[in-house]
Amino acid sequence: MLREMPALAEVRRTTEKKRDAWWTVLLVDPVATPLVRWTAMWTRITPNQITWVALLLGLGAAGCFAAGSWGWLLVGAALYHVSFILDCMDGKLARLTGTGSVFGAWLDYVFDRIRVLACAVALMGGQFTRTGEIIFLWLALAVVFLDMLRYVDALQIFKIRHGMRKQIKTRVRAARKAENQRELAFMEDMLRDNPEADTEHEQTMAEEDASAEAAEAAADASAQGCAAPVTPRKPTVVDLHQEFRHRFPWYARFRTFLLRRRIRTHLVSGIEFQMAVFIVAPAVDAVAPVTIGAGVLLLVFELAIIYKLLLSTRDFTRTLQSFEQTA
Numbered sequence: 147m148l149r150e151m152p153a154l155a156e157v158r159r160t161t162e163k164k165r166d167a168w169w170t171v172l173l174v175d176p177v178a179t180p181l182v183r184w185t186a187m188w189t190r191i192t193p194n195q196i197t198w199v200a201l202l203l204g205l206g207a208a209g210c211f212a213a214g215s216w217g218w219l220l221v222g223a224a225l226y227h228v229s230f231i232l233d234c235m236d237g238k239l240a241r242l243t244g245t246g247s248v249f250g251a252w253l254d255y256v257f258d259r260i261r262v263l264a265c266a267v268a269l270m271g272g273q274f275t276r277t278g279e280i281i282f283l284w285l286a287l288a289v290v291f292l293d294m295l296r297y298v299d300a301l302q303i304f305k306i307r308h309g310m311r312k313q314i315k316t317r318v319r320a321a322r323k324a325e326n327q328r329e330l331a332f333m334e335d336m337l338r339d340n341p342e343a344d345t346e347h348e349q350t351m352a353e354e355d356a357s358a359e360a361a362e363a364a365a366d367a368s369a370q371g372c373a374a375p376v377t378p379r380k381p382t383v384v385d386l387h388q389e390f391r392h393r394f395p396w397y398a399r400f401r402t403f404l405l406r407r408r409i410r411t412h413l414v415s416g417i418e419f420q421m422a423v424f425i426v427a428p429a430v431d432a433v434a435p436v437t438i439g440a441g442v443l444l445l446v447f448e449l450a451i452i453y454k455l456l457l458s459t460r461d462f463t464r465t466l467q468s469f470e471q472t473a
Contacts, residue, residue: 161238167417200232204261214272219428296416
């Protein structure tokens with residue numbers, strides 16, 4: 147049964163993330179987004195059903211990897227990429243049709259981990275059987291460990307950043323009660339919403355926007371014969387990555403370049419690591435060297451994120467101290 151769906155451009159705006167892994171942006175979204183629109187328009191398939199099919203294809207890829215020969219490795223790599231496309235489609239379909247659920251998010255996460263575990267054991271086990279080299283057994287453990295490390299680390303960093311922002315918002319709410327009104331904006335959010343923005347002038351722009359809104363509100367109130375509203379104070383723009391940008395001034399330009407293309411600066415994350423191990427490595431029949439190289443790059447980027455978090459906590463401490471000084 148045909149159902150009305152928005153144009154493809156609107157579907158892209160609705161379903162695609164503002165920032166995503168470069169592999170997803172370049173090699174998955176151009177295929178997944180039109181398929182999601184077609185699926186929503188012509189079928190009754192649910193996001194959870196797509197999640198199940200993605201798992202089954204991932205297990206099929208694992209079976210091909212276990213065979214060990216290069217021909218089966220190519221088939222396994224192709225199946226894994228199709229599985230990942232479907233894995234991206236379930237979330238897009240949920241956003242497009244409004245059929246997402248908490249259980250569906252859990253199912254997607256758990257099935258992802260099962261797929262990685264099965265493919266890691268099968269790929270490295272197949273190569274061990276093929277070559278007899280013990281290194282592949284260690285690589286199986288390394289792949290599973292690094293995959294879990296990435297997602298556990300990402301969760302903990304998110305919780306820490308959320309906690310810092312929550313504490314800052316609490317301080318601002320207290321200041322608002324004491325000073326009638328005080329606005330708050332985070333520099334990271336402003337840059338995410340507007341990748342074209344100039345970091346150095348973003349705070350000034352926010353203050354000018356607030357002043358313009360206040361003047362417009364006062365003019366409207368005057369025209370209607372009402373009392374002029376209370377003029378809000380200039381917004382407080384909090385930048386929890388200020389020290390990092392000061393130490394690495396090139397980073398802002400690099401980040402802007404990538405954001406304009408929806409690519410996040412974490413260039414080797416869990417997604418790129420998986421694609422290197424389960425698609426690139428089998429395709430070029432160089433499982434050990436590609437896996438080792440991808441693992442090293444993943445660790446380098448994880449250490450960079452941890453270092454960035456460390457500097458961010460220093461900005462957080464200084465921000466809290468500034469509120470105490472102005473209280």
